[in-house]
Amino acid sequence: MKKRNVVIFSAINNWLKHFAYELQCQFLFSVKMVRAVFSRPFYYTETLEQMYNIGIGSLYLIVLTGIFAGQGFALAFSVELADFGAKNYLGRIMAISIIRELGPVLAGLMVAARVAAGITAEIGAMKSSNQIDAMVAFGVDPIKKLAVPRLLALMVMVPALAVVCDVIAIFGGWIIALFIAHVTSTMYWAAVKERLIFGNLFIGILKPVIFSFVIAFVSCFKGFTSEGGTKGVGKATTQSVVVSSITILVVNFFITKVVFSLIKGWL
Amino acid sequence: MAMIEFQNVTFAYEDKPVLRNVSFSVAQRESLVIMGPSGSGKSTTLRLILGLECPQEGTVFVDGENICKMAEKDKRELRKKIGMVFQAGALFDSMTVGENVGYYLLEHTDLSFEEIGERVRKMLGFVGLNADEIIDKLPEELSGGMRRRVAIGRALLSTNPKIMLYDEPTTGLDPAAIENILRLIMKLHDEKEIATVMVTHQIADAFAVADRFVVIHDGEVAFDGTLEELRASTDERVQQFLEPFRKSFTKVANSHFINGL
Structure with missing residues (x-):
């Protein structure tokens, strides 16, 4: 015993x-x-290249998920609101739920799925073929050269993609409002506009900025610490997507909780 | 003065011991070959020289400096004196041959693209490659031998190295490519008057390049000396390492250096 x-x-x-x-x-x-x-040094070219890869490369994904998620939300809300005779509030609920929650989280998760895997796989493959060591041997800091451009690119592009997602999802909601829920365009857009206030917009931008750090940190860390050849890189890539996605959802909850109480007056 | 000096170096990866109480030195213009069976700690020795790892005990001096006591910024400066050819080349696979060879100049100098291109072409010529043919190709489009030559070119163009390190530069190559690479290593050693450290388990390569040999066995230095001393060595570990080569090479008529063993 x-x-x-x-x-x-x-x-x-x-x-x-x-x-x-x-x-x-x-x-x-x-x-x-x-x-x-x-x-110093600052790798402008690499950062721009990453911004293009991350931003433009993820655009179709964000547009597709945004429009269908927005329509799904609008459909579900319109049925519930109809029971209370409050269909005219559809735009208001769509604006709040999408700008504060759906847009940032959806953009974060889509970028995590697409970009985090790519970053980890790329850095992991470079590590397993000694390219990272070669970089160090040539007097280049691999964190500065590989991680920082990706972090900066994510910090610019994830909020931008979240805004695109917001716009597309709200637009998707408008299609449902107009053709299925039979809410007039004027009513819908007026309700949306009413909730475009500082507090909502601030949260809608703050969240993706924090998510971008989560994605960059997790994916780069997993890539730099991957071990065991191609199998190890594969494992690290899977972990990178899983950990960054879960972390985004957990962090999202805490930001909502903490920031809401701090900026209550602007909501 | 020794360009590289290991003083009682002991190193382990987590709890896996790799090197135990290893001491040796390499003088300026000397060519040292580190031999030993796979997994004996040869490549780790090169990583210690570069400061990519630090020993748990003992000291590694490079050009008179304790590399592990240096700040990262100073380490970067010291590494500019070292050219390293990694196992299988470790070329940056997303860059062209030209960008690989000119990597150091692109990163650390303000030279124009034209000037870098010119130097890259010259270097590719020096390592026996046709610049016009390969400068825009990706490393994956080259043969193994060409990749090693590009890697040597990249290491040389980095700075004017005082030390060249080669990690198994001929592994996996055909005999003609091996001969070319060894000739290039010797040419560099003679023309540039640099300290050379080559890690290999190919006896023939070692004998072609070395002024001195270190045999590492189970993480310990089993032998440190010249070819004559290696021939005369009665150390069981050295005998054990050389035995397979003796058997295979005594059958080959022209293997003059092996017959002497």
């Missing part, structure tokens, strides 16, 4: 040590990444 306790204690001890070590590595990596943003 005593021996079994020792084994269990030792296993817990090892797990805790490993967890603490992992946490320390992640913290140090994020500090290095943020510090690298503010120090």
Whole structure:
């Protein structure tokens, strides 16, 4: 019995040590990444290239998911609101739910699925073929060269994609409002406009900025720490998408909770 | 003065010991070959010289500096004195041959594209490649031998290196390509008067290049000396490492260096 306790204690001890070590590595990596943003050299070309890859490359995905998600939301809300004779509020509910929640989360998740996998796979493959070591040997900081352009590109493009998603989803809602829920255009857009206030817009932009850091940090960290050749890179890529997606949903909840209480007056 | 000096270096990856109490040095203009079976810690030695890893015990001096005690910025400066040819080349696969060879100049100098292009062409010529044919190709479009030559060119164009490190530069190549690469390594060593460290488990390559040999066995230095001393060595670990080569090479008529073993 005593021996079994020792084994269990030792296993817990090892797990805790490993967890603490992992946490320390992640913290140090994020500090290095943020510090690298503010120090020379600045890789403008790489950043623009990444902005194009991330922004333009994800646009079709955002447009497609945005329009169908917006229509789905509008359809569900219009049926419920009709029961209370409040169909005219459809635009108002669409604006709030999409600008505050759906747009940022959908943009974050779509970019996480498409871009995080790509970033981890690219950096992981470079690591397993010694290209990262070669970079270091040539006096180049791989975090600055590979991670920072991706972080900056994500910080610009994810909020932009979230705005696109908002517009497209609200537009999708308008189609449903007009042809299925039979809400007039004037009524719908007036209700939407009524909720385009500072508080909602602030949250709608703040969230994707934070999500972009989550995506950049998780995907780069997983890429730089991947081990075990192609199999290891595959595993890291899967982990990168899963961890960044879950983190986005968790962070989304806490931002909503904390920021709402801070800017209640502007909502 | 020694360009590279290992003083009682002990290194492990997490709990897996790799090197134990390793000491050796490489003088300026000397060519040292580190040999040993796979997994004996040869490539790790090169990573320690570059400061990519730091030993748990002991010290690694490069050009008189303890590389592990240096700030990252200073390490970067020191690495400019070192040219490294990684196993399989480690060329940047998203860049063309020209961008690979000119990588250092693109990153660290303000030279114009035209000037960099000119230097790249010259370097490709130096390593025996036709610049016009391959400068715009991606590394994946080249043969193994050509990739190694490009990697050597990239390492040379980085700066004017005082030290060249080669990690298994001939592994997986055909005999003609091996001969070309070894000739290039020797040409560089003679013309540029640099310290050369090559890691290999190919005895023939080692004998073609080395002034001195270090045999690493199970993470320990089993031998450190010249070819004559290697021939005369009675160390069991050295004998064990050389035995398979003796058997296979004594059958080959022209293997003059192996017959002597």
